[in-house]
Amino acid sequence: MLLFTWLSAKPENDVVYYPNRILKGLDTGLRTRNPVSWIKEALSATEDDIISMSGVDTAVYFVYLTTGIILTILLVSGIVLLPMLLPVSVTDHSVRLTNTTSNGTFDQLDQLSMGHVGQSSPRLWAYVIGIYLVSIVTYYLLWKAYKHVSDLRATALMSPEIRVEQFTILVRDIPNPPEGETRKEQVDSYFRSIYPDTFFRSMVVTDTKEVNKIWEELEGYRKKLTRAECLYLRSKTVGNPEGVRPTNRIGFLGLCGKKVDTIEYCNEKINELIPKLEAEQKITLREKQLSSALIFFSSRVAAASAGQCLHARMVDTWTVMEAPEPRQLIWSNLSLHFYERQVRKYVVYIIVALTIVFYMIPIGIISAFTTLKNLMKLLPFIKPVVKITVIRTVLEAYLPQIALIIFLSLLPKLLMCLSKAEGIPSESHAVRATSGKYFYFTVLNVFIGVTLGATLFSTIKEVEDHPNSIISLLAASLPANATFFLTYVALKFFVGYGLELSRIIPLIVYHLKKKYLCKTEADLREAWAPGDLGYATRVPADMLIVTIVLCYSVIAPLIIPFGIVYFALGWLVLRNQALKVYVPSYESYGRMWPHIHTRILAALVLYQLTMLGYLGVKEFYYTPILFLLPIASLIFAFICSKKFYRFFQHTALEVAGRELKESPNMERVFRSFVPLSLSTDKVDYDHLGDA
Amino acid sequence: MLLFTWLSAKPENDVVYYPNRILKGLDTGLRTRNPVSWIKEALSATEDDIISMSGVDTAVYFVYLTTGIILTILLVSGIVLLPMLLPVSVTDHSVRLTNTTSNGTFDQLDQLSMGHVGQSSPRLWAYVIGIYLVSIVTYYLLWKAYKHVSDLRATALMSPEIRVEQFTILVRDIPNPPEGETRKEQVDSYFRSIYPDTFFRSMVVTDTKEVNKIWEELEGYRKKLTRAECLYLRSKTVGNPEGVRPTNRIGFLGLCGKKVDTIEYCNEKINELIPKLEAEQKITLREKQLSSALIFFSSRVAAASAGQCLHARMVDTWTVMEAPEPRQLIWSNLSLHFYERQVRKYVVYIIVALTIVFYMIPIGIISAFTTLKNLMKLLPFIKPVVKITVIRTVLEAYLPQIALIIFLSLLPKLLMCLSKAEGIPSESHAVRATSGKYFYFTVLNVFIGVTLGATLFSTIKEVEDHPNSIISLLAASLPANATFFLTYVALKFFVGYGLELSRIIPLIVYHLKKKYLCKTEADLREAWAPGDLGYATRVPADMLIVTIVLCYSVIAPLIIPFGIVYFALGWLVLRNQALKVYVPSYESYGRMWPHIHTRILAALVLYQLTMLGYLGVKEFYYTPILFLLPIASLIFAFICSKKFYRFFQHTALEVAGRELKESPNMERVFRSFVPLSLSTDKVDYDHLGDA
The missing domain is CATH 1.10.287 (Helix Hairpins)
Incomplete structure (x- = not known):
């Protein structure tokens, strides 16, 4: 934070610390060494400010962080500090903690944990009630958040501004044109006959590789x-x-x-x-027309309605969807055929599943080798370094986590490539797909993988015989790994958000580039281009913290304050970054939310299942009463998806039907979708109109 | 058939044998005692004749029967008569059949069955290939049939005739109107703002109970x-x-x-x-307006598009669907709310599941008690009757089957009530729902229930321990019950189609009514009203035969000719009935087909699973090779539903976009949806227009 205050005050660093404001043509704010000013600005910014500076998607991300904050605060009050739980744990002296969860340094806090309550003690009832409370309030929070995000999306979609993608639909899987008709004529006559009044023109997608x-x-x-x-x-x-x-x-x-x-x-x-x-x-325009097209309508309602209707009898021909923004179209995927897309999708799923399963092996090896003792044995030359106490302490605490983080940072690129290979037509959708894959990866490998760790391999036979035992096994292994995850969360917010706010790496890179590489203005602008928030990894990373904090809240309550700090700091730092640094690279009107929602629920279900297992390990007689909770979560997920989800797939007509500020300039709408490589002044427009 | 030839030739019976022609104003055909003439007529009738006389739904039913015929013929050629299978079975002398499947009377035929091949003999390979062949050709047939039905539906929907339901949509779950606005004004302004050009008027559904x-x-x-x-x-x-x-x-x-x-x-x-x-x-029109409405559009495309678009942000408000025909609207279900419908649906599912499970018990008891020996013990007074050889033979053969049939005939009414209680808005949909429930009921109870019968109860412990063993148990119990199902099929076509063609019961009822009850012309017309084909029970009944024939084809090949006779006779008789007798009570444009398709596939999967079990019982080493087949069936079902199903839910716009013969008389369209009890000449139209 100090670094940030010091560095951001220098005018020559403005392009690193205020690129979003500079690109929007706003001033870069008061430059003061007062370290509180940016915090004040972040706190005072409203949701509308966020939307105007960084789009609906970012606002939705903050809804998510806020839900995270509330959720963790709630965990404190619901599980640890709740008057009924505290006395329950503290006053139970039936158990002497032998394997403490926090290496003997936090004895006082450990007394608050569930481990302190005796086997099959009736005091466990208090925890059952606590788990129920947490679940119910989570449902309530998620419901409110979904409604709020739905409002945000609706407000953005019914804005009177003209957004070109709202007048456009994407048609794929166009059958071969009949003899003696060009693709363009075929598409035009098809849509003109169905929409005689609102059809404006069409643009056949071409093979632009050459x-x-x-x-x-x-x-x-x-x-x-x-x-x-x-x-x-x-x-x-x-x-x-x-x-x-x-x-x-x-x-x-x-x-x-x-x-x-x-x-x-x-x-x-x-x-x-x-x-x-x-x-x-x-040549491209004339001869390389492919089997997909963009169709432009002169009215928003017509486009919204055309984008969700069944056009052809066979669902695998003339498939329509609302067009994404021009800047996020993935042109090369537009012309994949229906079955090709289906097959690609399932092939990618299989590859991802295999990746998830087989990444577990290197992670297991890493967590075995990166204990300091093993390292010293393997690499004897590091011994003198390790003997220094400070380095030794740091290494001991962070080595496995650093290894894990480096290892994980290699993955998102791979997952993004795989998502694009599915045949997804828009960048934002690919990001969502990547984020989903990454979430399952982190939860399955990092959380469950590390937790079960070595125990799993020794007990794999047992699991095979009784598949249900995996939950109780997981519950039994949780306490031993509490320290690992505690440091993991701490590392994440100390190092992660520190780097995020101070932007040391982009700063250094920028200055190096400026000095040695950049010759022209354009080069410079490229050097400080801030990029976007990177939801593909940010969302699942936060989700992993949600999962960890939820699942450890009862077992090692010390993790809860860490979770609160993580989300609160994240909220603050990223609000600053969203307002001043990052420039969104697309706008999907909050379509990320249903994914976030589902995954928070998945984390909740995992929490409920581990609690079920943990209470089972405690031999609590009434444990089966918790079986209701996962079922309730599934029903809740079902109701939410029934009620809200369709609006995130399609634009509701009542929203699209709002009046516009002015009637759209259709020629401009059309031009904005022409790919750069095809839009030179030399090609005459009429010709362009043919494809 | 003789009875039919004799009775139908009498002019006074015309109304019983030709009601459909009479109602359509056609002559009742040549009345001749030539017993072949009706067969000739049935054979020479084209699909278009069927559609014009009895609608698309009936034509689709014949597609189903035809598929059934081809399927069974194929079974003969694919499994029994296939040159490679015959020698394989006949020449294997390694097994002496001890428990023959046909009570010792069909020894010759039994030699063709799989039971005649030795344990784990390599000759079983021939059967594996046979099963694969049958599966593949079934996929091919179903694919062709789905395509054909889709064509039939499209042709009907794009006919230039004006059909009122194509200009109408049904809106449910309308939220409460804002203060100071009536429901009617709310609905009108909502739709007028979205569809300024094509909205014609609306009709709010009222509570018409009073x-x-x-x-x-x-x-x-x-x-x-x-x-x-x-x-x-x-x-x-x-x-x-x-x-x-x-x-x-x-x-x-x-x-x-x-x-x-x-x-x-x-x-x-x-x-x-x-x-x-x-x-x-x-009062009703003014004060009893409910939360649903019918919306009329002046163009077919607009209505088709409005019927499938998302209108409101929350999916549980302003839910739209294409309106069913006025005659099949279930008015009382129109105003059920979203969540009420959902809850009702699941409650009904649970009730049906319970019914299916607990009907098994009385059926088990029946099949235990209705053996003649037991009956004589229980009812000693029937002894003298039973001693007559003819009656004894008949009773011995048919008693359990008759009991079963009577028992089953009580069920459809119950299932229909349950389906309507789900909140389904149209008669045809309720029929489909009933038919689905009835299918699962018959297959689970009649087929699996009777087959496992007493064996199940004794081995229920074994099943509990190894749930997978239910398939091999089923396979092992199949041969013992072959005779039962053979007579079941025979009874179905002898008695069933005999009664169907001769219409003795409607004839007697008509003549009795005519003599003693009917005073006016209207009374008479009511007495001979023929009703419709009754798909709710007819389709699942045929489906049960498909299942039985498929599953027994390898074990007791004698059943195949019975299956062929059943479907061929059914095709012939029902073609006559469809052309001359039954009057369809609704037109759903073939929406029954996806249900039939799925259920034929379900029967095929059951067949594949039993064969898997049966080959397992035969200790055939390569049995696992058959595991591919159920998976292939599921993939096939998935692809078909992806490709075809959406067109059966909604009208494709390219179909609705065809030109009409004339522009529709919208006033007439509107009037046709006014319920009878509200449509008197006295109520002035303007007032009616308000609701």
């Missing part, structure tokens, strides 16, 4: 040219008024080959490529 | 009056030109109380009731 390649080459040369011109200009110093014309080699990687004058060479190449691009554009 | 009661009373008196007038007219014979004015008592059931002149009394009552009805109509 034209993209040429366009990228062209852009590359253009960039090179500006850079070379910049360098040339700068070399014209007083001492050398002619300047040095920059040169480069044209061979492999610029290392060998003939030496040429860069400016001349680039100009030559550009002049060569422009007609080639234009020719390729024409 | 008005219905008065209207029925009134109609009763009107009927009584016509009858009395008729009697009075007839009593004016030559001998008594004044006639006898009919009288009746107005007390309980017309048995006590004051004697009055019927004509006068009825006229008095009618005059009394008419103003009461009118007043009640006004």
